[in-house]
Amino acid sequence: MSDHAIGIDVGGTGIKGALVDVITGELLSERFKYSTPPDATPEDVVDAIRKIIADVGTAGDNLPLGVCVPSVVRHGVTKSAANISDVWIDFPAEEFLEKALGRNIVIVNDADAAGVAEAHYGVAKDVPGLVIVTTLGTGIGSAFVFDGELVPNSELGHLELDGADVETTTSRLAAERDQLDFPAWAIRLQRFYSHVVRIFSPDLIVVGGGVSKQAEKFLPLIDIDTPILPATLRNNAGILGVAYLAATTRD
Secondary structure (H helix, E strand, O other): OOOEEEEEEEOOOEEEEEEEEOOOOEEOOOOEEEEOOOOOOHHHHHHHHHHHHHHHHHHHOOOOEEEEEOOOEEOOEEOOOOOOOHHHOOEOHHHHHHHHHOOOOEEEEHHHHHHHHHHHOOOOOOOOOEEEEEEEOOOEEEEEEEOOEEEOOOOHHHOEEOOEEOHHHHOHHHHHHOOOOHHHHHHHHHHHHHHHHHHHOOOEEEEEOHHHHHHHHOHHHOOOOOOEEEOOOHHHHHHHHHHHHHHHOOO
């Protein structure tokens, strides 16, 4: 295992990355960021990753590289695309990126990377058993981490509740669309999290996404038989989590 790695987080609006100390979870460089092009093709993403690697400089030479993307990733193939080009659907992303960058990479879903980060460096550090991390934003992302190990591609936002994918009614975007205040939104969140607890019996639920900065306005309104806490790593979570996975994954 390497003590250092580069983590790259590909998002719908920005592609950001940094050099990471995977032992402490600290950034060893500035967090470099480039705007995501309107139609983020694999070529666009490679260009941004090259810039970030150059920004990191020689300190990043020969270090593990991890990339997280808004897609289900199965055996290096991206199976879906959220806020990036549809070219990513059923695309051999790992193979493409490795060939383009001339180095081995680890590629995972962005919510999974955030979950790993919270489990190793954040609010879920040293919590045994099943930790479920959810991200509330345009949709609902999720990550399952059991005793520190990632169980990938959980996609809880696509659980069907009341005849629809839960993220279509319960994401932060849905709450804003329906002009819900926090108490009204919490009623929908209660239904979702109660369902998650009933099915999976987690030891801890972590709530991330930008709205977690306002957790005191809605989390106390959710009554479930499982501790539920706001995420702590926020914008750095994807970078930290995928860097950890890159450093600890053996080819």
